[in-house]
Amino acid sequence: MQRLHAPVLLSGNDAVALAVKQSDVDVVAAYPITPQTTIVEKLSKYVADGELRARFISVESEHSALSACVGAAAAGARCFTATSSQGLALMHEVMYIAAGMRVPVVMAVANRTLSAPINIHCDHSDIMGSRDSGWVQIFCENVQEAYSRVIQAFRLAEDSRVQLPVAVNLDGFTLSHCYEAVQPLEDEDVRGYLPRRRRVVLDYESPVTMGGLSLPNTYFEIKLEQARALESSKHVFREVVKAYPGEKDGLDVVDVYNPGASVKAVCLGSTAGTLRHVAKTYGFDVGVVNVKLFRPFPREEVLAALSEAGLVAVFDRALSPGAAANPLTSDVKALLYDAGLRKPVWTVVYGLGGRDLTTAVVRKLLEELVEAAYAGRQEARTVYLREVAAW
Amino acid sequence: MVKPVQRLDELVDTEALSPGHSACAGCGAMIAVRQILMAAPHPLIVVNATGCVEVVSTQIPHTAWNIPYIHVAFENAAAVASGVEAALDVLEAKGLGRRHHILVLAGDGGTADIGLQALSGAFERGHRFVYVCYDNEAYMNTGIQRSSLTPLGAWSRTTPAGKLEEKKDLVAIATAHRIPYAATATIFFWKDLVNKVRKAFTFDGPSFIHVYAPCNRGWYFNPAETVRLSKLAVETRYFPLYEVERGVYRINYFVATPKPLEMFLKPQGRFQHLLKPENSHLMEALKQSVDRRWEELVVLSQRGKQAYAAMQG
Numbered sequence: 122m123q124r125l126h127a128p129v130l131l132s133g134n135d136a137v138a139l140a141v142k143q144s145d146v147d148v149v150a151a152y153p154i155t156p157q158t159t160i161v162e163k164l165s166k167y168v169a170d171g172e173l174r175a176r177f178i179s180v181e182s183e184h185s186a187l188s189a190c191v192g193a194a195a196a197g198a199r200c201f202t203a204t205s206s207q208g209l210a211l212m213h214e215v216m217y218i219a220a221g222m223r224v225p226v227v228m229a230v231a232n233r234t235l236s237a238p239i240n241i242h243c244d245h246s247d248i249m250g251s252r253d254s255g256w257v258q259i260f261c262e263n264v265q266e267a268y269s270r271v272i273q274a275f276r277l278a279e280d281s282r283v284q285l286p287v288a289v290n291l292d293g294f295t296l297s298h299c300y301e302a303v304q305p306l307e308d309e310d311v312r313g314y315l316p317r318r319r320r321v322v323l324d325y326e327s328p329v330t331m332g333g334l335s336l337p338n339t340y341f342e343i344k345l346e347q348a349r350a351l352e353s354s355k356h357v358f359r360e361v362v363k364a365y366p367g368e369k370d371g372l373d374v375v376d377v378y379n380p381g382a383s384v385k386a387v388c389l390g391s392t393a394g395t396l397r398h399v400a401k402t403y404g405f406d407v408g409v410v411n412v413k414l415f416r417p418f419p420r421e422e423v424l425a426a427l428s429e430a431g432l433v434a435v436f437d438r439a440l441s442p443g444a445a446a447n448p449l450t451s452d453v454k455a456l457l458y459d460a461g462l463r464k465p466v467w468t469v470v471y472g473l474g475g476r477d478l479t480t481a482v483v484r485k486l487l488e489e490l491v492e493a494a495y496a497g498r499q500e501a502r503t504v505y506l507r508e509v510a511a512w
Numbered sequence: 513m514v515k516p517v518q519r520l521d522e523l524v525d526t527e528a529l530s531p532g533h534s535a536c537a538g539c540g541a542m543i544a545v546r547q548i549l550m551a552a553p554h555p556l557i558v559v560n561a562t563g564c565v566e567v568v569s570t571q572i573p574h575t576a577w578n579i580p581y582i583h584v585a586f587e588n589a590a591a592v593a594s595g596v597e598a599a600l601d602v603l604e605a606k607g608l609g610r611r612h613h614i615l616v617l618a619g620d621g622g623t624a625d626i627g628l629q630a631l632s633g634a635f636e637r638g639h640r641f642v643y644v645c646y647d648n649e650a651y652m653n654t655g656i657q658r659s660s661l662t663p664l665g666a667w668s669r670t671t672p673a674g675k676l677e678e679k680k681d682l683v684a685i686a687t688a689h690r691i692p693y694a695a696t697a698t699i700f701f702w703k704d705l706v707n708k709v710r711k712a713f714t715f716d717g718p719s720f721i722h723v724y725a726p727c728n729r730g731w732y733f734n735p736a737e738t739v740r741l742s743k744l745a746v747e748t749r750y751f752p753l754y755e756v757e758r759g760v761y762r763i764n765y766f767v768a769t770p771k772p773l774e775m776f777l778k779p780q781g782r783f784q785h786l787l788k789p790e791n792s793h794l795m796e797a798l799k800q801s802v803d804r805r806w807e808e809l810v811v812l813s814q815r816g817k818q819a820y821a822a823m824q825g
Contacts, residue, residue, distance in 0.1 A: 147602040150595060174606060176598035181633030185591035188584055188630065192559065192595030195582050197609050198602060200595070218584055317608060323580040323596065325555030325612055332583035333570035343572075 131303045133264045133296035137203065137229045137289070138163035139303075140271035142173045143311040147198035150178040150189035154208040155241045156293040157231040161203055183208035187215040187226070194224035195331055197322035199275060199315075202226065205293055206233035209247040213254070219286045220255030221347060222332055225278035225320075226286040228256075229271060231297040232390070234474045242475020243293035245389065249439040249448045255347055257287040257354050258416040260389040262376075264301035267291045269367055272306070275315050277361045283354045284320065285347075290415075292391040294475065310366040355417050374419035375412055377426045382408030383494045384487070385427050387453055388436035389415060392471070392478060396436070399483040406494075407487050418452050424460050427453070432494035434467040434486075465499050471506040479510045514714060516707045523550040523706060526578070528558075533576035535568040538735025540725035540742060541646040542568070543699045545617060548644060548723070549579075551706035553713050555612045557582070557596060561589035561622030564653045565646065580612070587626035589618045590634035590643060597639045613713055614641035620661035621651045624680050635689035635718050642712040642719045645682060648727035656730045663750075664801050665794040667782040668730075674785060674794055678801050686720040687756045695755035695764075698724035700743035704753055704764055711755075724751045732781020744776040749806045760819050761812035770806075773799055 131139065137160050141149070149168070151161035167173035180186045186202045193200040204212060209230055219226050234244040248258060257277060261267040267289065274287040291297055306314075321329055335343055355374060362372045378397045384407045386396050393411035400407040410426045412419070427433055437447035446454055450468040457464055469486065471478050486506065517523060528549040535542040541564055549556075560566045560583040569576040570583060584592045593616045603609030618627055623645035631643065650668045651657040658668040660680045667674055686694040692715040697705040705723065712719035726742055728735045745751040746765055750773060753765040777783035786795045 147606070147608075148595060148598050150591075150598075174602065176602050178594055178598050178637065180591060180594070181629060181636075185588060185594070185630050185633055188588035188591035189595030189598070191584050192582065192592035193599035194595075195592075196557075196596045196599035196603070198595075198599035200599070214585060215588065222584070322609075323557050323582060323612075324609075325557070325580060328578060328580045330570050330575035330577050330581045332566075333572045333575060334567050335572045339572045 128302040128304045130300050131264060131268070132159070132298055132300050133267050133291045134159040134231065134298065135163060136264045136268035136303050137271050137291070138167070139305060140268045141201045142167045143306065143308055144272055144275045144315055145199065145312065146173070146175050146201045148176050148178065148190065148193040148200040149202065150180050150186045150193065150200065151202050152180050152183045152186050152204070152208060154183070154205050156233055156297045157203045157205040157208070157229065159297075160229055160231070183211040184215060187212040187219060187228070190226045191215060191219050191222060191224050194226050195222070195323050197324070199279070200226055201228070203229040203231065205231045206235055206247045210235060210250060213251055216251050216254040216256060216286070218332070223284040223347070223350070224286060225284055227271065227274045227278055228286065228288050230288050230290045231293045232290050233293040240474040241293070243295055244473045244475065245438040246440070248288065248290055249441070252416060252448060255285065255351055256416065257283070257285055257351065257358070257414075258290065259287065260290045260413060260415055261296060262391055262393050262411060264296060264299060265303050265368070266372065267296060268303050268305065269365065269372065272311055272314065273361050273365055276364070277354065277358055279318050279320070280357050280361070281318065281320065283350060283357050285350060285354060290390065295391045304368065306367050314364065314366055352417050355414065355419060358414055372413065373422075374414040375410060375422040375426060377408060377410050379408035380426065381429070382406050383431040384408070384434065384490045385410050385430040386434045386436060387412060387423070387427070387449065389438065389449060392436055392438070395478055395480065395483055399480050399487060403484060403487070405487045406491050412449070420456055423453065424456050427457065427464070428460070428462060430464065431497070432465050432467070432490060433457070434469050434490050436469045436471060438472045440470065440473070465493070466501050468503045469506060470503065476507065477510045478506060479508070482506050482508050514710045517551065517703060517710065528556065528577065528579045529569065530576045530578060533569045534571065535564070536729055536735070538728045538738045539564070540699060540727055540738045541565055541619070541648060543738065544646050544705070544723045544725045547699060547702050547705050548615070548709050551709040552615055552642070553613050553710070554579070555610070557612045557614050559589050559593040559596060559614060559616045561618035561627055562586035563619040563622050565617055565619070567653055586622055588630050589616050589622060589627060590631040593641045593643070594634045594637065594639045597641055616641055616643040618643070618645055619652070620645060620647040620649060621659045624660045624682055632689065635686065635691050638717045640717055642709065642721065644721045644723055646723050646725040648725045648730060650730050652727050652730040663798065665783065665786050665798045667785060674791070682722050683720070683756060687759065690759070691718045691720060693719040693755070693757050694721070696722045696724070696751065696753055698742040698746060698751060698753070700739050701746065701753060701765065708755060730782070733779045737779055741776065741779065744771065747771045748773045748776045748802070750776050750802055752806060752809055754809055754813065761809065761816040763809060763813045773802060
């Protein structure tokens with residue numbers, strides 16, 4: 122990899138906007154919502170300054186933002202939108218349609234919790250509500266990753282074997298508003314990485330009907346085909362990462378720290394850094410399994426990372442009220458069950474509505490986890506990390 | 513300015529919509545769509561909201577469309593069209609595609625109720641497309657529930673005792689966005705309709721046409737009467753034909769001596785209760801609403817004449 126430029130200091134949102142600009146998008150349709158807003162503010166400025174040849178559509182709602190993206194993508198454009206929380210909830214209907222119509226839209230989600238009570242801070246309730254929508258869903262650990270994933274997302278979404286929308290998740294405020302040194306790619310490298318591919322679009326010369334009506338005699342097959350495309354996108358994701366002209370360490374479907382550890386902590390997003398830091402600093406016998414590609418869920422890779430563990434702790438930053446397990450825990454447990462592995466799985470619910478996960482809290486918990494693993498305790502537990510850090 | 517069409521054979525000879533779709537016999541909406549498509553310039557893309565037209569023309573693995581067509585959802589046709597328009601604009605500039613004319617088709621529910629927000633947003637942003645609301649005055653695809661365009665007094669499955677509220681003034685709503693062109697039309701007056709469509713496509717911005725489309729299944733009338741009812745709707749002043757060009761109102765078919773409103777209501781099952789003496793107050797309210805609307809239009813169009821004369825100097 123050539124490093125022609127020194128790293129630049131960017132917020133997560135700035136990094137996303139830069140990646141979108143370099144990806145030469147044609148259409149951005151967006152509506153403001155905290156903590157996503159500065160992504161599209163920046164993009165509107167790029168367009169106004171002539172740095173990005175695109176149409177910026179200031180839609181009147183997130184529902185229309187995604188709808189305009191579906192229309193634009195159907196017409197052949199590379200398009201982008203970004204949202205958070207209530208905005209994502211409002212898009213919910215169109216998310217399923219975007220996936221069902223197989224349009225390669227890329228969306229950044231600066232994760233924020235859902236009302237009520239209203240709260241602008243981070244947790245994963247927003248995207249978990251759309252986890253069955255059929256989108257490829259990627260979680261980022263840091264600002265550099267948010268930058269790289271957006272560029273990769275366009276290549277993945279537009280691959281003819283995938284042709285699905287992709288959501289790039291970055292933790293609200295923790296990443297969206299956090300400044301880190303980012304090493305951007307050269308514009309030409311991004312252009313070379315993202316060639317324009319031919320696909321079926323709305324065109325008078327070869328007319329197609331998109332979004333037709335399906336009765337019970339066809340619907341099942343169409344949905345299975347779509348689900349299979351999502352399943353197989355894992356392999357394409359790997360190819361996309363492999364071909365990426367920038368740093369790709371730690372960008373596989375799952376990133377595992379300390380693979381031989383007795384306790385495995387499974388998590389999504391920026392929390393991985395905190396867990397790894399504490400485990401490393403205090404020398405805990407704890408490994409961290411950072412799930413980067415959440416949908417399709419990388420079953421083989423997560424299973425391989427957990428198969429030797431004495432105890433598994435799944436960090437869920439969203440509740441699934443009334444369910445048998447919270448979202449990420451549910452996936453992990455199903456996986457272990459299918460593999461015939463009977464292990465104690467703890468659910469660690471943390472960070473709801475932006476409650477900080479401090480190193481002190483993590484340290485205490487990891488101690489407890491290791492102790493339980495060494496004692497051979499088999500019961501599953503649910504832990505709520507509710508301690509409030511001093512403001 | 514395009515030359516007005518005078519004869520049927522002046523319309524394009526390609527049928528953008530194939531016969532053999534599954535619309536009901538006597539469907540007013542499909543007659544309207546066919547006339548509109550014959551008048552619309554090509555290359556054309558159709559953006560359709562969920563509703564009867566979508567359901568009857570796109571059943572997988574078949575399609576009735578000979579031109580590019582997209583349906584996404586119920587409430588977002590104007591937003592989808594915004595995306596299509598913006599995309600082709602940029603792609604043409606980048607040498608990656610070309611601009612098409614864009615026609616949006618949506619029913620009264622998809623336009624005046626659930627789709628109003630997206631429509632208002634698209635009007636305000638000024639996307640270049642022609643938006644046609646085919647108005648059959650209720651949610652026909654789900655089985656005749658009232659919409660905000662269901663007329664005062666009409667029966668529907670959710671107004672079993674007759675609707676107590678007036679129909680929304682869609683053209684006024686559209687015009688309030690300062691769009692270049694808005695009009696009403698209906699299928700009997702096909703020349704008026706096709707020429708309005710042709711005119712609408714000439715503006716560099718959004719245009720709106722409110723097309724009255726009788727529905728025999730929802731209004732309970734003989735399917736052979738579809739076109740005649742569209743004529744009676746105009747001749748009784750129930751549905752006036754007018755246009756608003758850059759804010760200037762013009763009545764296109766001046767109904768000097770209206771036929772009695774009962775002539776329009778009688779053939780329709782949905783109005784039968786209005787004809788009973790005990791519901792005369794509802795009938796009276798409907799008549800007053802029709803008269804008031806016509807008088808308003810006359811005033812607006814007179815103002816329009818003065819404005820036009822002033823413009824001519």
